[in-house]
Amino acid sequence: MSNAQVGWRSHALLLLLAAVFADNFVGRQILAVMIEPIKIEFGVSDTAMGLISGLAFAGVYALLALPAGRLADRMSRTRLLAMACLLWAVATMLCGLAVSFWMLAVARMAVAVSESPTTSASMSIIADLYPPHRRSFAISCFTAAPTFSAVIGLSLGAWVVEHYGWRTAFIVIGMPALLFSTVLAFVAKDPARGRWDLASAHAAHPLQSLGSEARKLWALPAYRCLIMAGGLTTLSSYAIGMWNTSFLVRSHGLSLQHAGLLAGFICGGFAGIGALFSGWLSDHLTPRNPHWQVGIPVIGHVAAISALFAYLLWPNTVWAQLGGVPIPSSMLWCAFYSFFVVWWVAPSYNLVTQLVPANRRGTAMALQTIISTLLGVGVGPLLAGLFSDALLPAFGVESLRYALLLVSLPVLGAIVLLIRTSSHAAQTRYVHAERAV
DSSP: OOOOOOOHHHHHHHHHHHHHHHHHHHHHHGGGGTHHHHHHHHTOOHHHHHIIIIIHHHHHHHHHHHHHHHHHHHSOHHHHHHHHHHHHHHHHHHHHHOSSHHHHHHHHHHHHHHHTTHHHHHHHHHHHHSOHHHHHHHHHHHHHHHHHHHHHHHHHHHHHHHHHOHHHHHHHHHHHHHHHHHHHHHTOOOOOTTTTSOTTTSOOOOOOOHHHHHHHHHTOHHHHHHHHHHHHHHHHHHHHHHHHHHHHHHHHOOOHHHHHHHIIIIIHHHHHHHHHHHHHHHHHHTTTOTTHHHHHHHHHHHHHHHHHHHHHHSOSOEEEEETTEEEETTHHHHHHHHHHHTTTHHHHHHHHHHHSOGGGHHHHHHHHHHHHIIIIIIIHHHHHHHHHHHHHHHHGGGHHHHHHHHHTTHHHHHHHHHHHHHHHHHHHHHHHHHHHO
16 A cells, blocks of 8 residues: 555645536536527427437437546546546537537537546546545545535526526536636646555556457456446436426426425435535445445435335425425425435445556446446436326326336345445455455
8 A cells, every 4th residue: 555645635636626527517407497598599399408408418428438438547637637628618618609409419419528538537536536445535525516516506507597698608607617627737736546556456457448448347246236236326316306396396286496496405405415424424434344335325225215205105295485485395305315315426436446456447437427327317317208108197297206206116226236246346355355465
């Protein structure tokens, strides 16, 4: 183990990475408050808007995530992120300058291209900034940033869209990325790869072709089960997140404005707190027993799906009125769900960084991102919509309630896969220990 220390430079770089990630997500989610004015201006359908905000974005992102992860393993990660931020800023501002719907669609695809290295390169850097016993909380700080910023960003974004138009909002969001790009290119330093690793456990091997590297990673049982568990989880959570506002409107009679406000602040706020807490908890419990790295996500899943079922089946009653906003009693269960549903993220990402060599972490995180993006952004919301339409004749306006119940069931498969991950990871640790003797 290296004698390197964690200092203020590590924390500063983590803060910068979190800011980049948060800006990316605000740019992705602000489309929710732009749909109506864009539809009116360009005269397009809901399906067309759904394509540029969902499947088209997810497809391009997933297609390029693996090559981007490969670049993160081959070149300076801070320089790669600097170039990505610059491209992201330009592409986002071009969205605001689009004179046709198809120009907007192409610009959104360029945004997806520029975002493709963010997660893999950032996670690879974080693994070299912090040792394993401090890494989960660092990862939770990174992953919680978009949750907190989205609550603020969407509120401010809606105000900018209403007063200055959707084009101005895109340009305003793109500007901070120019600053991030400059700092990453000329100030930030790429940390040494694998400085916290046990040499005997993760000896560096020469990188081979992209397909060969992907197949080798997929052949690792613990890694394969872990990222598939993450994919099933995101399928459910993205579907709930995308349709939650509509559920509150249809089943609890809220206005769209009130439903969006509650979904944003309660779900976003409690998810951010849950992400930070699970990272802290993992860092405190895992050094005592490595099984907690999988145990914490399993506990989170069980608690989350229990709270989700209560939330979706709770009767339509109002708990209180706050500032003229009616708060349904079920929102208590929604808060519990949001707090626990993110417990898997930091411990699982930390485990990925420990299962693979330092010079393959970018590729490993890229595969994780591909599966989560395709199943979460691409399949989850679509599946919920298909279920809702299929159940419409039987349940009418309440069809979405039962569709969301069905789309939450894959989490049970994620729990099984996590249990298998724990078994495979234990065998991997035993092999590493034997080699170290």
